[in-house]
Amino acid sequence: MNxxxxxxxxxxxxxxxxxxxxxxxxxxxxxxxxxxxxLGLDSIDALELIVLLERSYxxxxxDPKKGRDIFKSLRSMAEYIQENQKD
Amino acid sequence: MNxxxxxxxxxxxxxxxxxxGNKVFSFNESELLNENLRALYKSEDLKYSxxxxxxxxxxxxxxxxxxxxxxxxLSSDTFNEMCIFLxxxxxxxxxxxxxxxxxxxxxxxxxxxxVFVYTLTNIMMxxxxxxxxxxxxxxxxxxxxxxxxxMHEYSDMLFEFYGVNHLLIGWVDVLKNDYKSxxxxxxxxxxxxxxxxxxxxxxxxxxxxx
Numbered sequence: 001m002n003x004x005x006x007x008x009x010x011x012x013x014x015x016x017x018x019x020x021x022x023x024x025x026x027x028x029x030x031x032x033x034x035x036x037x038x039l040g041l042d043s044i045d046a047l048e049l050i051v052l053l054e055r056s057y058x059x060x061x062x063d064p065k066k067g068r069d070i071f072k073s074l075r076s077m078a079e080y081i082q083e084n085q086k087d
Numbered sequence: 088m089n090x091x092x093x094x095x096x097x098x099x100x101x102x103x104x105x106x107x108g109n110k111v112f113s114f115n116e117s118e119l120l121n122e123n124l125r126a127l128y129k130s131e132d133l134k135y136s137x138x139x140x141x142x143x144x145x146x147x148x149x150x151x152x153x154x155x156x157x158x159x160x161l162s163s164d165t166f167n168e169m170c171i172f173l174x175x176x177x178x179x180x181x182x183x184x185x186x187x188x189x190x191x192x193x194x195x196x197x198x199x200x201x202v203f204v205y206t207l208t209n210i211m212m213x214x215x216x217x218x219x220x221x222x223x224x225x226x227x228x229x230x231x232x233x234x235x236x237x238m239h240e241y242s243d244m245l246f247e248f249y250g251v252n253h254l255l256i257g258w259v260d261v262l263k264n265d266y267k268s269x270x271x272x273x274x275x276x277x278x279x280x281x282x283x284x285x286x287x288x289x290x291x292x293x294x295x296x297x
Contacts, residue, residue: 018140018201019139019140019201020136020139021139022136022139023136040136044140044200044201044204045201047200047201048199048200048201051198051199051200055197
């Protein structure tokens, strides 16, 4: 799966996992910030994203400080998954 | 003792929504709670994306507060001073059960932070407080059934001894598909419609006050 395909998959997973029922896949720009001005996610959403990475992709974030960079945008999240997912 | 008045009240039952005793929205009785609350949210044309993240209890409380406050035009000072006093019979058991289910087996251990965070009734009151920037104290007490006498006496104490001037009082209860919400705004505004007493609390809870 290439980065763009993974981003599309993540959009669906995030909408479902974070209950973003009023947002469609098309409205999410992969380069927008996930937190703050972009999608406006909060600290509970951050925990859900950590759980999502572990549950769906088998990736455990060992260093919480890395979270800020990993969850900067959908693209950074997809790239982190591609770099760290074990086959 | 100063007189207190019920300015307005809202009731949400399994089949309809009432405001000041008048039916303002009908639910499809065959639909589940979640679908009915979504239908009400859309019907009111609300734009509060946090709604979708809330559990059933908070959604019910939040929607009740939107309906209650929407025509009252209360000032930010009023909300600043408002106290929240809610009651129910099942606390946060509806969401507690969902969380318990997610951690009940080692093989399928899948706790969700967004579910766990709602395993307290405080969160229901917090959601309303955040929405309206209510900064007074808040309480949620658990009873077997709606206890108008206690609620009235306790509220009187809040007004008389703790300097409360504005009170959001009610009953918000959810367990599976069994639910009922009743919220009233009580103040010392003598122009309000109904005396605040236990008889009128019961009547408004039963949506009979007009």
